[in-house]
Amino acid sequence: MENSRITHGWSGSIREFLSTPSSLVEAALQKHIFSLFTRGASESQNDAWMEEIEILRNTFRNLAIARPDSLGWSLIFEFELPLEGGRRPDVIVLGPDQLLVLEFKQNSALNRASIDQVAAYARDLSEYHSATHGIKVSPMLIPTRTTELSFIKDNVFVVSPNLIAAHLSALPERDPLNLLDWMEGDYAPLPTLIAAAKMIFNHEKLPAIRRAESLGVRKAVDAIKKIALDSEETSTRSLAFVSGVPGAGKTLVGLQFVYEGTDDDTSAIFLSGNGPLVEVLRDALKSKAFVRDLHSFIKTYGTTDKVPSQHIIVFDEAQRAWDADHMNTKNRISKSEPELLVGIGEKLPDWATLVGLIGQGQEIYSGEEAGMAGWSEALSAPTTKSNWKVYSPPRFVDVFVGHNIHEVPELDLDKSLRSRQAEDLHRWVEHFLNGEIKEAAQIADQMLVQTYPINVTRNLEEAKQYLQERYEDAPTARYGIIASSKDKALPQFGVLNGFMDTRLVKRAPWYNRPVGEHGAGSNLEIAITEFDCQGLELDMALVAWGNDFLWDGTNWRLGKSRSKFPQKDPHQLRKNSYRVLLTRSRDGVVIFLPHLKEFDQTEHALLASGAKILGSPIPMVPIG
Numbered sequence: 001m002e003n004s005r006i007t008h009g010w011s012g013s014i015r016e017f018l019s020t021p022s023s024l025v026e027a028a029l030q031k032h033i034f035s036l037f038t039r040g041a042s043e044s045q046n047d048a049w050m051e052e053i054e055i056l057r058n059t060f061r062n063l064a065i066a067r068p069d070s071l072g073w074s075l076i077f078e079f080e081l082p083l084e085g086g087r088r089p090d091v092i093v094l095g096p097d098q099l100l101v102l103e104f105k106q107n108s109a110l111n112r113a114s115i116d117q118v119a120a121y122a123r124d125l126s127e128y129h130s131a132t133h134g135i136k137v138s139p140m141l142i143p144t145r146t147t148e149l150s151f152i153k154d155n156v157f158v159v160s161p162n163l164i165a166a167h168l169s170a171l172p173e174r175d176p177l178n179l180l181d182w183m184e185g186d187y188a189p190l191p192t193l194i195a196a197a198k199m200i201f202n203h204e205k206l207p208a209i210r211r212a213e214s215l216g217v218r219k220a221v222d223a224i225k226k227i228a229l230d231s232e233e234t235s236t237r238s239l240a241f242v243s244g245v246p247g248a249g250k251t252l253v254g255l256q257f258v259y260e261g262t263d264d265d266t267s268a269i270f271l272s273g274n275g276p277l278v279e280v281l282r283d284a285l286k287s288k289a290f291v292r293d294l295h296s297f298i299k300t301y302g303t304t305d306k307v308p309s310q311h312i313i314v315f316d317e318a319q320r321a322w323d324a325d326h327m328n329t330k331n332r333i334s335k336s337e338p339e340l341l342v343g344i345g346e347k348l349p350d351w352a353t354l355v356g357l358i359g360q361g362q363e364i365y366s367g368e369e370a371g372m373a374g375w376s377e378a379l380s381a382p383t384t385k386s387n388w389k390v391y392s393p394p395r396f397v398d399v400f401v402g403h404n405i406h407e408v409p410e411l412d413l414d415k416s417l418r419s420r421q422a423e424d425l426h427r428w429v430e431h432f433l434n435g436e437i438k439e440a441a442q443i444a445d446q447m448l449v450q451t452y453p454i455n456v457t458r459n460l461e462e463a464k465q466y467l468q469e470r471y472e473d474a475p476t477a478r479y480g481i482i483a484s485s486k487d488k489a490l491p492q493f494g495v496l497n498g499f500m501d502t503r504l505v506k507r508a509p510w511y512n513r514p515v516g517e518h519g520a521g522s523n524l525e526i527a528i529t530e531f532d533c534q535g536l537e538l539d540m541a542l543v544a545w546g547n548d549f550l551w552d553g554t555n556w557r558l559g560k561s562r563s564k565f566p567q568k569d570p571h572q573l574r575k576n577s578y579r580v581l582l583t584r585s586r587d588g589v590v591i592f593l594p595h596l597k598e599f600d601q602t603e604h605a606l607l608a609s610g611a612k613i614l615g616s617p618i619p620m621v622p623i624g
Helices: 014-019 022-037 043-066 068-072 112-128 161-169 179-183 193-201 210-214 217-234 250-260 275-285 294-302 324-331 337-347 373-379 394-400 425-433 437-449 460-470 507-512 570-582 597-608
Strands: 010-013 074-077 091-095 098-105 136-143 150-153 156-159 237-244 268-272 291-293 312-315 352-358 389-392 404-407 454-457 479-483 527-529 538-544 549-551 556-558 585-592
Touching (some): 014 043, 022 043, 043 068, 043 161, 112 460, 337 352, 373 394, 460 538, 538 570
Parallel strands (some): 268 291, 312 352, 538 585
Antiparallel strands (some): 549 556
16 A cells, blocks of 8 residues: 555555565655655665565565464555654564564674664654554664574664564564554654754644653743743742753753743743854754844843843853853953843833753853852842742752742753653763762663663774764764864864864854755764854764863863863863763764773773773674
């Protein structure tokens, strides 16, 4: 059967597949490819399809002898994962109360990228396809130039073509999944921040992501809408904070809240002090109005008599607001940014609601180290006359003792939205950067089971090759090299992370252009630093580790560096920089360490913490 929406190449029961000429199946696959890319399939792709079809015909003929009920199972070739940039598993089998994802590789050697690729297909179908929720999903990798292979590697079944039928015949005898019902299911992947901003800006409804709903994004938006409405109705001034771990959806909450507003008579603005985020979002949205620069806004309205038109002001990374010393050094202004923002709220007629989004451990610039205490101090400043209501998640209530504080649990987002598999990433990073190796290893083992690999290599070209192979089926995937700005060793290995190199990087094309286009980060030619990637995300980051933060066997050791501005705690700033670098990825992370002796202890710490060597051979151990 063919689907009128052309969401796949060919689908039908195994009985229909065996009775359909191979040429008709191939024609349907070619038609699908043309509908996706407005060009025909390559010769190598056609050859691969012919081989797959022949292997599956032999498999299902043999299977039907042992399992006649298998003729009622269904197949889907080249199913297009919606909103995923053309990602397509080779074959999906709707079997007895479970779904199998088959990926064919026309080679005799196995590599890590192939295993991670099919594991990611299974993970995403399980996580984002509504008809697969609660259903077992099994990834299968089929190296077509092998025989007699049958083993499991990281929850992926690796099976030679001649043993597929034997593997499938062992499946339990249950009713098969219904093809039409499954095809009618919704596939709703969590969009990246940039994709979500585009959808909001274009008045499109965001996908009703199961994880976003269950982990409180909607509840947080509703909570701050209620706070703003109360401020307007009671003519009061409120300061609310939304906290969350990396990837928890804080910025998504802020953007959605600004878009929805509170009613027709109010307006809101979203501010960010993250220059790269503003630049990338403006380029993606082709608009400068939706997202504004925080520092410029403060300078315009906080140091003059001007009053903004918005009564609701949302600002990202509230804990990173500059303290008074840094403001004085940089702008010759004697007040901190929190004090200036509260002052702006004081000037607004009748009422005001300020909403600060708080990340954890994201302070990487000089002047950001005051953290949340700066906001409490701003509310106690002589210039602050109003009795501000403060709405805080439980973890920050103690900071505002003595103020009109209200605890709101819904404002704390403590789980990552990036995927179920990545939700423990921030915990792994926290333990690792704290030197808690044993605790980190326990979390890493669970993350690997959940299909979130942490790979380590001393070979940069090997890391690049892995990423290129891992996303060969996803031309719109975003990956790239990110590195510490304070390192001095990486340039000799081809990672140009110095100030003069990275200042020339155009961030918008680095994030927004697909592989192959000039300036795209996915070309793996240009590196960016922690200052360019904070608040943004990639499908997978190639983290180039520097000599500015090395493990000596017991503690983290700082390298020598200079700073234009005074630093109260340089060790914490470096630690936070690596926290940022290690938490940019949605699918997994590859860490490159230069082949220098001074990096050996850091590699040992990573491996002891559960990371895996990228180039290690994949043992072919038979099942049983």
